[in-house]
Amino acid sequence: MNESDHEELRRELVSLLGEFKVLWNKSDLLPYTKDTYRIRFEDDHRYFPDFAVLPETTQEVQGIVGIAARRKIPLIPKGGGSNRTGMLVPIHGGILVDTIKMKRVVEVDKPNLCVTVQPGITLKELADCLEDYGLWLTQEQGSLKIATVGGAISTSGFSRFHQKYGVIADRVMSLEVVLADGSVLRTGPKVLYTSTGYRLHQLFIAAEGTLGIITEATLRVEPLPEARDVVLAFYDDFWGANDAAQRLMASGVVFSGAEAYEGHGMDKLGAPEDKTSLIYVIFHGTRGEVEAESAFVKKIVEGTHGVLAKHDVAMTFLDTYTEQWCGARALTGFEDVITTYVPMERMKEFYDKLWNEIAPKYGLEPLPGEKYGLDVGRYRMVGGRYWLPKGERAWERYQEAVREISVLATSFGGSIQSCHGVGIQHRENITLEYSDVALDTMRNIKKVLDPDNIMNPGKKIPSKKRVP
Amino acid sequence: MNSGTAAMLETAEACAKCRCGCCKDQCPMYSEIVEESISPKGRNLLIRAVCGGVVEPDERTVRIAYSCLLCRRDEYDCSAKLKNAEAAEAFREYLVDKGIPPLKEHEPLIKSLENYGNPWQESRAARKRWARELKGRKAIPGKTKVLFYVGCTFALDRSLQDTPKALVRLMEHVNEDFGLMLEDEVCCGSTVKRIGQRALFERLREENETKIRGLGVETIVTACAGCYKTLKQDYPGLGEDVEILHSTEYMSRLVRSGKIKFRNAKMAVTYHDPCHLGRHAEVYDAPRAILRAVPGLKLIEMRNSREKARCCGGGAGVKTAYPELSGKAALRRLKEAERTGADAIVTTCPFCVQTLGAAAEANSSKIRVIELSVFLDELVIPTS
Structure with missing residues (x-):
């Protein structure tokens, strides 16, 4: 973006949001240069967004999207920022829409066991709030202190109470989403089950901000257990x-x-x-x-x-x-983590191949005594923490290793990622998991909802068809 | 590169590799501003970028650097226990060393400390005004055993002078052989150290330490959490030669030995842990032991207490530079205290009393904010 366009855009955003909700200085933008994904080591400070904005209302989000749509500028919606696959890295610059100020609890509907919130409230803040009403969010994961409702929905986040209460994907009743043309979509009535209409809210679960910006979510909650x-x-x-x-x-x-x-x-x-x-x-x-x-x-x-x-x-x-x-990577020094979904009967085989063949081949080093982990039940996430390859072509070997792990998981009928999404890390790898028809369907959905590709471009869906 | 800068970079590097951001959850400044950069994580990323030449320091850099209470609440949330507050303090020193001028809001207090040895623009002589009715309490070199180090804020803020007066009465009550430095007392240097003015801190430290050592006392008692932390942790070797006690430690000894007893108090209080006394010096039990020794008194803990206590918003130059934010942080803490249903918040730091007291007044809160010595002064059973 040239200087005069930048200045013009700055004025427009400031006039919409006021000076305090628009950031453009490098010091302020540093936290937005990447999420917790390991981008190429030398690229640590490469990807600055042109602006970060901190809207507080749906109308403000609408205004931001309107400006971006007119100028065809990329928008990167952000929640808590704990993502591990690079879905928040502003690879094409643009406006990073940080939803962390959208923390309002809109309605606690105790008789109908549901809550309507803005997307920037963290899981912990919401759980604390619900406790006062004798209600329970049921969603708990390591990142609960920072993970936001909007971010958790957009990555289909994990919960350690998944077996009985499901993950957040199972608890979304209705969403409000600002679409790429600036219109506001209400996905459907605030009910858990209905057989009318397409279940549009499902489109935005794990969409990684590529289809729109969630501005309100209605979630099923439970009474606090005895x-x-x-x-x-x-x-x-x-x-x-x-x-x-x-x-x-x-x-x-x-x-x-x-x-x-x-x-x-x-x-x-x-x-x-x-x-x-x-x-x-x-x-x-x-x-x-x-x-x-x-x-x-x-x-x-x-x-x-x-x-x-x-x-x-x-x-x-x-x-x-x-x-x-919290702080686990600083404490133990591990650099990445495997969170694949592997059918139980193939788990031993998966681990044998992972640690005995793939890891030594590319130089992945498992954290001592932390090679194996399994979320038990319907979730079946198979994990392990490791250090990245070192020496020559270290980053390339890391990518090759991730690719081979993805091939292994999908060849067993599993999934590359159970809860961390695709981002940029797995953008090409998901061709292993979905057919051409499925990928084309996704591309078509994206095209209908975001014809100018301004919503988090370069993430989630590979842009070209798989080369045979 | 000095050791402080090296440690700062090590912390920033470790944080940048992790980037979890859990430090934001209870960070008092992040809670009010809600911007990623105003958090220990954001500051660490900035430290790394500035020291690596990626970012040229400007006014936004300075804003991020100084929007920190150095409260260390984040360390509770970090399993790696990264020393983010130390890194933030070192970063301020780094910026000062690079010639970045102090915040204009800090200039008066720096000038006051340079000229008068206190941050409140009061003359040196003003320091003894609170004690004008006391006779024969000036510490005598080689004779006085216990020095009551009052500190600038308790000595000079009229609304807080009940604390030194109460503590003096308590010490007299137990026939303590104690003395005061009165007009000779100089600021411990806490405030300037926290805002990165190392050279001025060293000057104050040297003057103060020379005077204290010259008295040859065995013990220093101070009621100020900031002075306590500074004398104990930032005066190398002093704590090894002289016993340094916070008034809560001193009083809990008196309680334990049976030298002081209290009359019945039928009320409920909650205790607010000052950051400098709690997380910085790990004094959590002494004030609680004293409160539990008061018959009839009910002590109700806040949701966030002890290691988890939220800062009142008064520390590290934030109140001077960003009074509105400081007030918001204080209000948040006040609301937490109100939720306990207690009649009063008892605390043990002049800044906590100031900020929480101001928040209570501004919001017409029913809860009373009271310093511990003052609270006890009303309850001590006099000797026959």
Whole structure:
């Protein structure tokens, strides 16, 4: 953008929003140069947006989109900014629309168990607010302190209570979205189930801001449960914990969420010295339900030779577990994480190939003792943390490794990403997962909703058809 | 590169690699401004870019650098425990070293400290006014055992002078052999250190330390959380030679030894942890132990207390530079206190009393804001 266009655009944005909600100075724009994705090392300060704007109302978002549409300038909608796949990197410059000031709780509808909010409220802020009404958001993940409702919807974010309460994608009832032409779309009535109309809100789940800017969301919430509990048990290795996980899934017992993983810090949880892995299973419900379910799961632990943690330790673990996410990369130094969706029966094979073939081939290094992790239940996210390749062609080898992991996951019938989206990291890789017809359908939807390709261009969908 | 700059860059680098942003959640400045750059993460990215030559410091850089209360609340939310406040303080020093002028709002306090040894533009002699009714309390070199180091704000802000008076009464009540520096006392230098004026801080530190050491006291007691942190942590070696106590530590000893007792107080209070006393010096239990020793008194904790306590908004030059933001941060904390249903917020720092008190007054709050020594002064049972 040349200087005079920049100045003209600045004036226009300032006149719309006022000086305090428009940022153009480099110092202010630094946080918007990238998200938590590892772009090419030397490109750390390469991608500055031309502007960042901080709207507070739907009308302001409409105004911003109107300006961008007229000038055909890229718009990058942003939530909390914790994304790992580069969907917030302003690769073409443009206006970064930061929704973090849109924090208003519009309506708490207790009888109908739903809440309507602006998109910039964080999951934690919303959970705290709902607590005062005796209601529960049910959505909890490591990034809950910063992840916004709009961002979580736009990436189809994870929740550790997925098994019983679903992830945010399952809880969206209706959305308000500003489309690329500046019009405001209400996707449908604020109901959880209806058989009328196309379920338009589904289009914007995991859309990564490529189809419009979410300005309001209505979510299903639940009454605060009477009781909660957790069963935490230690195992010699991940596969022991996985054995319990498989039996848990096959048993039909109701649990909120569960995770099995190999990891550090078992000793701090009171694990015997030789234990490297754990499983934790969370329950919410009435007191009777929770007691019966946890007693049932304890028998599974017994049958798989697990060692139960003390109950008070387990409860503290439950309360503080999400806190480990914050600062984890600074603490452990890990650089990226695998969050693929792999069918259970192929998981061992996936891990064997990942750590014994792909990782050594490209120089990925797993964090010691953190090679295996599984979100247990319908989610089935298979994870592991690693350091990036070093030395010559390090970044290229990293990309090649990610590609090969994607090939592996999709060849097993899984998905490249269960909760971190596509962004720029997987833009080409998703051709592995979708047919030409599916990709063309996506392109056509994009074209209808955003004919000038101003909504987060260069993300999510590969621009050209797969080369045979 | 000095060690402070190296540590600052190390923190900024580690944060830039992580970028989680959890520091924003309870950051008092981010909560009010709601801009990514006004957070420990945003500041760390800026430190890295400025030191790496990507960004030339300008007024926006300075705004980000000085919009931090150095409260360390973010460290609770960071599993890596990155020293973001230290990095922010070092960044201010870095900018000063690069010739970036101080904020114009800070100029009067800097000049006042240069000329009068206090930030409040009061003469040196004004420092003893609060104690005009006290006789024979000037510390005597080689004789006085305990120095009550009052600090500029308690000594010079008339609305806060009840605190030193109350503490003096308490010390007299237990026949403590204590003395005051009165007009000889010089600012500990906390405020200028926090705003990056290292050279002036060193000058104040040297003058102060020479005077304190010259008295040969065994113990220093101060009621100011900022003075306490500064004397204890920013005067290398002083704490090894002289015992430095915050008034809450001093009073909790008196409670423990049975030297002071309190009459019944049928009310509920909540305790606000000052950042300099709590997170910076890890004194959480002493004030609570004192309050629990008051019969009938109910202590109700706020949602965010101890390590999680939110800053009152009064620290690190923010109140002087950005009074409106400081007021908003204070109001947020006040509302949190009101939610407990307590009759009063008890705290132990002059700036917390000032900012929370002003917020309570401006918002016609029913909750009373009171400094701990003053609160206890009303309850101490006099000796026969």
